Every structure is written in structure tokens, then in C-alpha cells.
Amino acid sequence: MPGDLERAAGLLGAARRVVVFTGSGISAESGVPTFRDDLTGLWARFDAERLATPEAFDADPDLVWGWYEWRRARARAAEPNAGHRAVAAVEARLPGTTVVTQNVDDLHERAGSRDPIHLHGSLFAPRCTAPAGHPAAFPAGGTEPDEGRRIPPPRCASCGAPVRPGVVWFGEALPVAAFSAAVDAATACDVLLSVGTSGVVYPAAEIPRIAAITGAAVVQVNPEPTPMDELYAANLRGTAAAVLPALVAAAWPGERG
Ligand code: BV8
Numbered sequence: 001m002p003g004d005l006e007r008a009a010g011l012l013g014a015a016r017r018v019v020v021f022t023g024s025g026i027s028a029e030s031g032v033p034t035f036r037d038d039l040t041g042l043w044a045r046f047d048a049e050r051l052a053t054p055e056a057f058d059a060d061p062d063l064v065w066g067w068y069e070w071r072r073a074r075a076r077a078a079e080p081n082a083g084h085r086a087v088a089a090v091e092a093r094l095p096g097t098t099v100v101t102q103n104v105d106d107l108h109e110r111a112g113s114r115d116p117i118h119l120h121g122s123l124f125a126p127r128c129t130a131p132a133g134h135p136a137a138f139p140a141g142g143t144e145p146d147e148g149r150r151i152p153p154p155r156c157a158s159c160g161a162p163v164r165p166g167v168v169w170f171g172e173a174l175p176v177a178a179f180s181a182a183v184d185a186a187t188a189c190d191v192l193l194s195v196g197t198s199g200v201v202y203p204a205a206e207i208p209r210i211a212a213i214t215g216a217a218v219v220q221v222n223p224e225p226t227p228m229d230e231l232y233a234a235n236l237r238g239t240a241a242a243v244l245p246a247l248v249a250a251a252w253p254g255e256r257g
Contacts, residue, residue: 007233026195080110102201103120119175
């Protein structure tokens with residue numbers, strides 16, 4: 001690891017254009033479970049990849065809406081961690097840094113990241129299920145949903161259709177503008193930091209691969225090996241909240257974080 005940290009710090013310190021690509025692992029130390037962690041409690045009998053689909057919502061909208069309201073409450077109760085703050089520090093040090101996240105929480109924004117690209121949408125942007133898909137509002141107030149509660153989705157104020165979570169489900173296309181901006185940033189960067197992702201969900205998992213094949217140095221931060229290990233210039237084995245602040249401090253020594 002020390003060799004890798006020094007190599008990664010040298011790459012980041014000399015970088016002109018940086019992309020930070022994040023997955024649910026960066027929010028783990030904020031208490032937001034990763035996507036492939038076993039679901040806890042009442043949700044343990046469900047498979048997240050089965051719940052995060054249009055079919056699940058069509059079959060049981062109250063169950064799926066209840067799951068997302070529980071996750072939204074968890075995300076709202078969470079605080080950004082040192083990993084999120086280190087990403088914002090890279091943006092502050094290197095204007096033009098692009099943050100691309102697969103996450104649907106708002107922890108990057110709350111840590112100070114200006115305009116992260118959300119490839120998979122957001123827990124905080126519900127929308128009408130009618131083809132227009134216009135934005136919808138959450139019901140005012142409402143109790144903090146407890147885990148496993150079925151909650152009927154609200155109705156759209158404009159047309160009365162059910163409201164759905166503003167996320168990209170399995171089998172749904174990613175927002176074209178978001179994915180296109182992420183591909184452009186990955187192609188133009190000279191360093192990409194890949195943080196807290198298993199790299200198994202496509203097409204998002206293409207982003208670090210595009211950076212690597214177009215000549216960028218990719219630095220991975222993850223406590224576990226991933227399928228992309230051999231692709232990368234440096235593999236920093238550790239958690240986001242521990243490794244990212246150390247990487248930023250080593251990349252720009254003597255500068256306040
Ligand atoms: C698409 C939003 C085509 C919802 C998510 C059959 C039919 C259709 C498509 C497919 C198919 N078979 C395969 C596919 C493609 C499919 C796919 O990739 N499936 C995988 C499972 C094989 N992809 C899709 O369906 C995509 N759409 O292909 O559409 C199309 C085209 C045109 C027109 C119509 C259709 C859509 C995929 C998006 C799904 N939505 N999220 C929600 O959140 O509920 S994906 C979900 O996975 C999350 O966004 C999550 O971020 C993402 C990726 O997972 P990770 O972030 O990597 O999380 P994971 O738990 O896996 O890993 C965490 C990592 O962190 C681990 O490595 C762990 O070691 C590490 N870690 C843990 N703690 C820490 C840490 N790291 C650092 N610090 C720590 N403390």
C-alpha cells in the first residue's frame with residue numbers, strides 16, 4: 001500500500017483534469033448500506049436488484065415506495081463522511097474536476113461537491129409515472145418510515161398518476177445527458193479516482209474503463225479486490241474515509257485540506 005499511495009499521490013498531484021467516480025462504498029461510513037450488502041432487518045428477505053426494477057414497482061408499488069422512503073430517510077439522517085469531504089477538497093484544489101456518482105443519496109452535495117453527475121438518479125427527485133415524467137413533490141411532513149413498511153406512493157398533483165422514485169431501475173436506460181457528460185469527462189481526464197464500487201453495474205462501470213483505455217491513470221480506492229484491479233495504475237486497499245484524506249494530503253503536501 002505505501003508504494004501505491006505514493007504513486008497515486010504523485011499522479012493526483014500532477015493531474016490537470018480529474019474525474020472522481022463513486023459507488024455506494026463511499027457512503028458506507030456514513031451508515032448508508034452499500035448496494036450489495038445484505039439488506040438488513042425486514043428487507044433481508046428481498047434482493048435489492050429485484051426491488052430496484054419497474055416490474056417490482058408495477059407488481060407492488062406500496063412495497064417499493066416504502067423501501068425507497070426508508071432509504072431516503074436513512075440518507076437524510078446520514079452525514080457526509082471524510083471521504084465525501086476529501087472529494088470536495090479535490091474539486092476545490094483542481095477546478096474542472098468532475099464527480100460522477102452511481103449513488104442516489106445527496107452526500108456529495110452536502111459535503112460541498114458542486115454539481116455531481118448522478119448516473120442512477122436521486123432519492124430526492126421523485127417523478128410522475130405518466131409519460132411526461134414531470135417532477136413531483138414528496139408529501140409534506142409525514143412520519144419517518146420504519147423499515148419494511150408499505151407506503152402507497154403519492155399521486156401526481158398535475159395528473160393524478162402515481163409518483164415513482166427518481167432513480168434509474170435495472171432494465172431502464174440511464175439519463176442520456178448524464179451518461180454522455182460522464183463519458184466526455186472520462187475521455188478528457190488524465191486521472192480518474194474510482195472509489196467504493198464493485199464495478200459490476202453497466203453501463204456505469206464503463207466510465208473508469210473508458211478513462212483507462214483513453215490514456216488516463218486510474219486509481220482505485222476499495223477495501224476489497226474488484227474485477228478492475230489489473231486495469232488500474234494504483235489500487236489503494238482501504239475505506240474511502242480513511243484513504244481519500246490521506247491521498248489528498250500526500251498529493252498536495254503542506255496545503256490545508
Ligand atoms: C440498462 C439506482 C439498458 C436504483 C442502480 C438485463 C436486462 C437489462 C439490463 C441488464 C440485464 N442484465 C444486465 C443488465 C445490465 C444492468 C446491469 O448492469 N446489471 C448488473 C447487476 C449485471 N444494468 C442496467 O439494467 C442499467 N440499464 O442496462 O438499460 C437499456 C438501454 C436502453 C433502453 C432501455 C434499457 C441500469 C443500471 C442502474 C440500476 N440502478 N441504482 C437504486 O439505487 O435503488 S444500480 C446500483 O448499483 C446503485 O446505484 C449502486 O451504486 C450501483 C453499483 O453498485 P456499487 O455502487 O458498486 O455498490 P456495490 O454494493 O456493488 O459495491 C460497493 C463497493 O464498495 C464494494 O466493492 C465494497 O467492497 C466497497 N466498499 C464497502 N465499504 C467501503 C467500500 N469502498 C470504500 N469505502 C468503504 N467504506
